[in-house]
Amino acid sequence: MKRRFAVDRFLIQRLGISLISLVALLTVVPILAVFAYIIGKGAPAFSWQFLTAMPRDGMRAGGILPAIIGTFYLTLGTAVFSVPLGIAAAIYLSEYARENWLTRLIRIAIINLAGIPSVVYGLFGLGLFVLFLKFGTSILSASLTLSIMTLPVIISAAEEALRAVPQSFRTVSISLGGTNWQTIRKIILPEALPGIITGVILGLERAAGETAPILFTGAAFFLPHLPNSPFDATMALPYHLFVISTQVPGMPIQIQYGTALVLIIFVLGMNLTATIIRSRARAKRQW
């Protein structure tokens, strides 16, 4: 009786662990397959001309330069608004705020901002920036919309990085006569910088890949020229991929895969940069 019980539970253990391992395998293999497939299919479309030429023949030939430049502008515009605001908000939460109901409310607001569907951000951007403030369908409107969407990512990551700086750093700086702000600017911020940069890049990566928030706020189906000012609409890589894979009949498959590959390289390149900065900073850190 006792012995059979022992056999059973080890049998269950073996079955259970095999099952879990199989599940993990079934999760990981498709991920690898997706990346391998896009790289394999997209690589042949890759050429200098594809990256640097304007689209021709109703986007069925030529390059995707305006989409690449557009995504670059949008990411830059998002950074301009969301980085200072996000870091300042993180400094407030980490260095100034007390644990009271207001701080809890701020945290709940941040969690909610992070969870709002991207298309709802698009509606909000349309209502506030495009129509109410009359910025029109423009890089400015789209960047502002993406900034608010990116804000919770940047705030959370930057706050975590700031909080990771040991309390003794603050105590020593204050005891040497430093003011609150001097302590933050000269001691805390430099120590937390790699963590903050990592968070910023991860936030901007999300903004660069988003389509729904820019659909009605700044994305253009096709533009014969590059945008000249922040008040122009722009093409963008994710929206372009959506357009050429669903809206344009007779689109050469190679251009579609090529565009997907460029978008992935853009986004994963940012991801990789963030990871490298983080691991380097961790290796160098002395506390």
Add this chain to the structure above:
Amino acid sequence: MKKTLSWSETLITAVVKTCGYSAIVFVILIFFFLLREGVPALAEVKLSELLSTRWYPIENHFGILPLITGSILVTLGAMLIAIPFGIGTAVFLSEIAPRWLREILKPLVELLGGLPSVVLGFLGILILAPFLRVFLDLPTGLTALAGALLLGGIAVPTTVSIAEDALDAVPQSYREGALALGATKWQTIWRVTLPAARSGVLTALMLGIGRTIGETMAVMMVTGNAPVLAVKLSSIFSPVRTMTATIAAEMGEVANGSTYYHVLFFIGLVLFLISLVVNVVASSVVFKSKTRAERVLS
């Protein structure tokens, strides 16, 4: 503690404080603009009409019920995938895999989370939908099932990442205690580690659901966009249309300020409120578990 501040210090404190409140301001602003543009729909369309089953805006039929059932169907399908695969993979990474394997696999799974949804939608159109059409012998592969599969793939990284953190945070002594009492590794996982990480795993699932219901591009590209009331189980094999896809696909074509425009904003308002509830519930689970942990530690 009391210190006279220079004017620049005072100014900076004020600026930082203002930025600190910005998150609250933006949530209120978003809510306000959705109300402002969405609530007029209630005056222009009768509530009974709004809750009817016919979405055909060109003839002024604004029944959002098919869109809601479409969203629910696709989300449920996605959760059926994300729960076993997300939690299973998290358990594997945290409890079974050797350290080096975990260090490779976790970033890989999170990499999928960073993949733009439009890319997944693109692959869905080109690979998944044709495969489903042939494999299941359907008239079209662009169905709720295709949407559910893709959304499952989108929810899995979120779920894995947070659930793995939660499992990882379970003190090592819990596992050692269970093993020392003669439990097998499997019993330890199933009866000790997972229950101890319950609140974190639950949060992971909630946030996974949140991501799923709000997902737009991938869903719009693969679900076929037919606004048909999905009530039967077999609806999973037919095209549906979700709330998010409806807004994304149609907002570009409506006149600003029209009834149609207001109804689309109203759908946005519904989505906003759903995400509000999901996130408040998910975060209150986290807060509760934190206070419990603090009680245990003190």
